[in-house]
Amino acid sequence: MKVFLLGAAFGANNVVDVDDITIEEANERAGIDLRDGDIMRSAYASGNLRSTLNDEYYRWKLPIPVELSSAMNLKARGEYLESLIEYELRTCVSFKPWEGEDDFISIYPLGGCWSYVGHVYPSQQNVSIGSGCEWSVTIEHELMHALGIYHEQSRPDRDDYIFLDLEQVQEGKEHNFNKYDLEYVSPVDTPYAYDSIMHYSAYSFNVADKPTLVPRIEYFTPVLGQRKTFSPLDAERINKLYYCDNPLRKTFNCNFNEFNICGFVNEHLGEDKWTHYDVASQSVIGQIEDISTEDLELPDLDASGDVIDSGRFLYTDGASSLVSRVFNHYASEDQCVVIWSNFKEGNLSVEFWSATEDYGELDQQQDSFKIEASGGKWRYNQYNFKPKQSKFKVRINYEGKDLAAIDDFSIQEAPCRPYGFVIENVREKFDAAKRAVEAAEMAANGGEIDYLEIAENSFWSDVMFAPTGHAFKIRWVWFAKQTRKTYSSAYLYLSNASNDNEELFWPFMDQFFKIFARDQNPNVLERMDNQWSYVTRIEDGNNWEMPTGETSPKGYGREGFISHFDLFTNQHGYYTKHDTLIVQASIEDMRETDRSTPLDDCEPCYGNGRACKMSGGKSYCGCRDPLVEKENGECDCAPGYLYVPTNPLREICVDVCDLDFCAAGETCSHVDGGVICGEQGSTTTASTTTSTSSAVTEILSAAYLLLSLII
Amino acid sequence: MKVFLLGAAFGANNVVDIDDVTIESANKQAGIDLRDGDIMRSPHASSMRSTLNDDYYRWNLPIPVEMSSQMNLKARGEYLEAMVEYELRTCVSFKPWEGEDDFISIYPLGGCWSYVGHVYPSQQNVSIGNGCEWSVTIEHELMHALGIYHEQSRPDRDDYIFLDLEQVEDGKEHNFNKYDLEFVSPVDTPYAYDSIMHYGAYSFNVADKPTLVPRIEFFTPILGQRKTFSPLDAERINKLYYCDNPLRKTFNCNFNEFNICGFVNEKLGVDKWTQYDVESKSVIGQIDAIMPPAGVPLIDASADIIDSGRYVYTQGKSSLVSRVYNHYASEDQCVVMWTNFDQGKIDVEFWSATDDYGELDKLQDSFTIEAGDKKWRYNQYNYRPEQSKFKVRITYSGTGIAAIDDFSIQEAPCRPHWFTIEDVQQKMDAAKAAVDAAEQAANGEEIDYLDIAENSHWSDVMYAKSGHSFKIRWVWIANRKIYGETYSSAYLYLSNDSNNNGELFWPFIDQFFKIFARDQNPNVLERMDNQWSYVSRTQDEPAGNWEKPVDEISPKGYVKTKHDTLIIQAQVEDMRKTDKSTPLDGCEPCYGSGRACRMNQAGESYCGCMEPLVLDANGQCDCA
Ligand SMILES: [Zn+2]
Numbered sequence A: 001m002k003v004f005l006l007g008a009a010f011g012a013n014n015v016v017d018v019d020d021i022t023i024e025e026a027n028e029r030a031g032i033d034l035r036d037g038d039i040m041r042s043a044y045a046s047g048n049l050r051s052t053l054n055d056e057y058y059r060w061k062l063p064i065p066v067e068l069s070s071a072m073n074l075k076a077r078g079e080y081l082e083s084l085i086e087y088e089l090r091t092c093v094s095f096k097p098w099e100g101e102d103d104f105i106s107i108y109p110l111g112g113c114w115s116y117v118g119h120v121y122p123s124q125q126n127v128s129i130g131s132g133c134e135w136s137v138t139i140e141h142e143l144m145h146a147l148g149i150y151h152e153q154s155r156p157d158r159d160d161y162i163f164l165d166l167e168q169v170q171e172g173k174e175h176n177f178n179k180y181d182l183e184y185v186s187p188v189d190t191p192y193a194y195d196s197i198m199h200y201s202a203y204s205f206n207v208a209d210k211p212t213l214v215p216r217i218e219y220f221t222p223v224l225g226q227r228k229t230f231s232p233l234d235a236e237r238i239n240k241l242y243y244c245d246n247p248l249r250k251t252f253n254c255n256f257n258e259f260n261i262c263g264f265v266n267e268h269l270g271e272d273k274w275t276h277y278d279v280a281s282q283s284v285i286g287q288i289e290d291i292s293t294e295d296l297e298l299p300d301l302d303a304s305g306d307v308i309d310s311g312r313f314l315y316t317d318g319a320s321s322l323v324s325r326v327f328n329h330y331a332s333e334d335q336c337v338v339i340w341s342n343f344k345e346g347n348l349s350v351e352f353w354s355a356t357e358d359y360g361e362l363d364q365q366q367d368s369f370k371i372e373a374s375g376g377k378w379r380y381n382q383y384n385f386k387p388k389q390s391k392f393k394v395r396i397n398y399e400g401k402d403l404a405a406i407d408d409f410s411i412q413e414a415p416c417r418p419y420g421f422v423i424e425n426v427r428e429k430f431d432a433a434k435r436a437v438e439a440a441e442m443a444a445n446g447g448e449i450d451y452l453e454i455a456e457n458s459f460w461s462d463v464m465f466a467p468t469g470h471a472f473k474i475r476w477v478w479f480a481k482q483t484r485k486t487y488s489s490a491y492l493y494l495s496n497a498s499n500d501n502e503e504l505f506w507p508f509m510d511q512f513f514k515i516f517a518r519d520q521n522p523n524v525l526e527r528m529d530n531q532w533s534y535v536t537r538i539e540d541g542n543n544w545e546m547p548t549g550e551t552s553p554k555g556y557g558r559e560g561f562i563s564h565f566d567l568f569t570n571q572h573g574y575y576t577k578h579d580t581l582i583v584q585a586s587i588e589d590m591r592e593t594d595r596s597t598p599l600d601d602c603e604p605c606y607g608n609g610r611a612c613k614m615s616g617g618k619s620y621c622g623c624r625d626p627l628v629e630k631e632n633g634e635c636d637c638a639p640g641y642l643y644v645p646t647n648p649l650r651e652i653c654v655d656v657c658d659l660d661f662c663a664a665g666e667t668c669s670h671v672d673g674g675v676i677c678g679e680q681g682s683t684t685t686a687s688t689t690t691s692t693s694s695a696v697t698e699i700l701s702a703a704y705l706l707l708s709l710i711i
Numbered sequence B: 001m002k003v004f005l006l007g008a009a010f011g012a013n014n015v016v017d018i019d020d021v022t023i024e025s026a027n028k029q030a031g032i033d034l035r036d037g038d039i040m041r042s043p044h045a046s047s048m049r050s051t052l053n054d055d056y057y058r059w060n061l062p063i064p065v066e067m068s069s070q071m072n073l074k075a076r077g078e079y080l081e082a083m084v085e086y087e088l089r090t091c092v093s094f095k096p097w098e099g100e101d102d103f104i105s106i107y108p109l110g111g112c113w114s115y116v117g118h119v120y121p122s123q124q125n126v127s128i129g130n131g132c133e134w135s136v137t138i139e140h141e142l143m144h145a146l147g148i149y150h151e152q153s154r155p156d157r158d159d160y161i162f163l164d165l166e167q168v169e170d171g172k173e174h175n176f177n178k179y180d181l182e183f184v185s186p187v188d189t190p191y192a193y194d195s196i197m198h199y200g201a202y203s204f205n206v207a208d209k210p211t212l213v214p215r216i217e218f219f220t221p222i223l224g225q226r227k228t229f230s231p232l233d234a235e236r237i238n239k240l241y242y243c244d245n246p247l248r249k250t251f252n253c254n255f256n257e258f259n260i261c262g263f264v265n266e267k268l269g270v271d272k273w274t275q276y277d278v279e280s281k282s283v284i285g286q287i288d289a290i291m292p293p294a295g296v297p298l299i300d301a302s303a304d305i306i307d308s309g310r311y312v313y314t315q316g317k318s319s320l321v322s323r324v325y326n327h328y329a330s331e332d333q334c335v336v337m338w339t340n341f342d343q344g345k346i347d348v349e350f351w352s353a354t355d356d357y358g359e360l361d362k363l364q365d366s367f368t369i370e371a372g373d374k375k376w377r378y379n380q381y382n383y384r385p386e387q388s389k390f391k392v393r394i395t396y397s398g399t400g401i402a403a404i405d406d407f408s409i410q411e412a413p414c415r416p417h418w419f420t421i422e423d424v425q426q427k428m429d430a431a432k433a434a435v436d437a438a439e440q441a442a443n444g445e446e447i448d449y450l451d452i453a454e455n456s457h458w459s460d461v462m463y464a465k466s467g468h469s470f471k472i473r474w475v476w477i478a479n480r481k482i483y484g485e486t487y488s489s490a491y492l493y494l495s496n497d498s499n500n501n502g503e504l505f506w507p508f509i510d511q512f513f514k515i516f517a518r519d520q521n522p523n524v525l526e527r528m529d530n531q532w533s534y535v536s537r538t539q540d541e542p543a544g545n546w547e548k549p550v551d552e553i554s555p556k557g558y559v560k561t562k563h564d565t566l567i568i569q570a571q572v573e574d575m576r577k578t579d580k581s582t583p584l585d586g587c588e589p590c591y592g593s594g595r596a597c598r599m600n601q602a603g604e605s606y607c608g609c610m611e612p613l614v615l616d617a618n619g620q621c622d623c624a
């Protein structure tokens, strides 16, 4: 029996749940069953995996050239960009389009999600981002493999941290839980990272509904296999492996906890000035004389709220301005500026100025944004600043007669997410939803009900407008359906608010949209936003046509968008700080995406030793370094070099002169078609050789075999 | 009139005050007046070049350093302290000169000074003269040599401090020059009020007013701090030298993260080490809510120091096991742990491991912490591992509640002697009341605060490695105020407890001793211990002071306390047998244009020509 409740705004099926897909699931669908889940091994290297820690040989030179195949779909492209931002902001590893560099990574949808570990292939090395792999965290994961990092649970000491319950593992899948020696796996002297994106989840490869991996610290059970973004230890590991001395160069982050308030100074000193306040001791700091704040109604916590830190902020009692040092930002045209504010009266503005010189004074004001009073609550504010030059100063100016407080100021060299809304009083709304859901369940008396029909269970955003002018709304659902009721859902609907705009195109196709629940941790290295994305498609039916009702027929989103554990308990993520949830979104019009790539000119390029190469700006299917093309069109070692299949790929051709080919006392020299041995000091010329290259190679192969036998 | 109070333990003159000497006053005494205080310029280079923009002026690491045989014992002792600080906080390391092309030589050339950056080929001098023998001064001069200017020379310094030129001595204005970024580079770090490269607020002043006034008032007494590197000093050095892992010689766990720094319970079950969050008063690291047992500590060991307040506790017998540490830089590993339990004992064991990420193998060493009262207590142990890789096991044996916090291992020796003063605020208040009462009784006459019993706290007897016994006297309120700032004093006295040891040598001279007030910040990069040192000498007053007891010595200092507990540490080093010989000896005398101490392939040093110059026919150094 279906129960329809009074006040239910929508029917039961007006959403489409597009779930996040783990690497395990994507590979299962693609029929990929590799020894370690998604780790591909080179066919050449005879199972000889080499360490990354001990061997810089397997690390890439930065920046790493990466090329996306034209077969990559729009969602993969959108998510790839998201993962590049994460790499940029948290690590020193950077990627660039391939412009003919000797070595590069190519990403194809080759079936499933997989990568080699480390830089093993000369010339071209493949990563597969197949169907179901188009998630930024999956792409971050596969690229981490390519950088040289294994799965966390492959660490030799993993049994100290997790129990592997082999009885719960599917038959024939045990190989996914191999441990490896440090010769192969290197944690780079970092502790076991339960929250790594390189860790399997607790329920990976299980038979029934019991976990296969049980962490010795219980708290980590729902954290294992997290699919948000790099954990702090992931970033630390990448940065250690690539000798990064300054991973935060693209972020300025001030929580106003240090006495030097991150280099900010009061423009004018005097009665009214920005003053440093410590929440724990409830006192003014940064002064020698005691200053009483008894008469002031100061916030009783700082903007970091329950996030672990000391609780300090700046306040002013009356008009006053604060000036920053000169920031030197150059990595992005967009600088996302975030500041938390708390004031009831007056105006707060954040101004951007050019500076007279590198460490100079304010010169010309170039841009600014205003923040409205917030009724004595901490409020999140963001602004996408596009500086006219790489160096700028910030001036924070309060105009008013009352108290104003600021905290957690940051600038990130990346665009702000353009859309967002805030849900306040989360706990109260959540509890109301819970009561309504429980009442409905009671009324249904065991019958099936649809949680979406319960009015209190949904929160709708205001109308927002995409860059193309199309209107949309986001629906937040506190309790997903019965089977997943420990999750909250998020869905995007088109709204009819833009239907009178005649310039809009319909249907709303090839639009990449992404929804985030923002982790409100002020420290960017610890921030892990929850996220989900989708690209609208023709196959979605008429859903993306001009809405005839108030919204499009169905909302597209994820039922299990975020778990209640993440929302309220997980302290690797502060999604409901100050009892406030920040939902952000981005929409990218991808109709005109240029998918062309130099890889196109190489197609088809299969076969032994083949790789896409470039010469004079033109790409072609050539031979992988150090192989060369022979007359018969095969790729082989150059004359005078011996093919040694047991060697690492990049050293697969060995100079026969290094193999004692010539007798003692003879010189060994390369000539066209091979090498020749000569008397010490004699000047034999190339013309003295008569053997063809293949003949020489054969002889040499025999010599090598002989050598091997002797050894 | 001098007033002697009832119960006064000592007479007025039983201390000798050896004050810390700033670079400014050492150079004043030495008659050195350089353009920027202690920055020497090469007569050759006509232009100063930037360090940020120019790797050319940076040293290759490790930097060979050689000390002249004229360097006194105190300078040698403090140089080693400076080395430990560089080792623990930065990637910059120093080594004895073994003939490398370029090296730094340290001489007492009059005053304290250095060139900025690596400017001289072959041999570059640093002067650590009379009054410069303090670790912070040596750290400062070596920072110049690394390529770092004075903080108040930054082009943007006026944004952070007011320079009051009216208060500056006539003719000393040049000490407050600002320089362009072409010369001075803050390496993209904020203005460091607490840098050891910053002058004091009262530098080069005429009267008793400050010359430098920070725009954040709090920093007035901090400007010119002489403890050790501030966090920004270390950050700047590490950025300048591209250090990707400055903390490689320190393991530091405040038990704030959920992964508790890689520690794991040896056995799970009812009794296990459990993570507790002070702020929320709840057990964390569990999925199911667990009520913490009554009697868990209400604060963590970090106390009011900025951090989240978390620790681990166990109720009943339980062991915590660490990962394998790979420590190799020092024979001595200083292990520190805070404990809080009043029943049973805690054993900290050091084990070899089966392999790099392996299991406990063999027990090699351990120390035991006995129960105290329910207070956070500091414990340290100097562990000397038999191999670079080891694991730690922490076991509580007892039936009560035991809590631990702020566990750290530093690759440096522990300071061998230490004592704690508890209930600091109460003792300080009692001292203040007694001092005030004495002042009142004296009715305006001069009194000696040392005569007031409540004003002193005496340590138990401690024994130096040589067997000599000594005590440290802590004085809450010093007689002296400096620019209105009040201080506490610390003094070392020989005690007569070892007088019956017939094997001791007397007098107790050439002994390097150092007294520290420990900064209890659990984060080593932020820790700045207050310190003072001395080398006992034959000429010390009163004559016979270092003969069989009794007598004394003194520094100044102000101190930060935590948990209302003060931790005083000390080390005493016997330097009588110090080998002062150096390859520099083989070069003396080596003055003159283009001359430098060089070493030939046989390892013999000689006075040669500075690179790229060569010796010409008439014995001059010139281009080839
Ligand atoms: Zn993987």
Ligand SMILES: [Zn+2]
Pocket: B037, B038, B039, B140, B144, B150
């Ligand atoms: Zn200096």
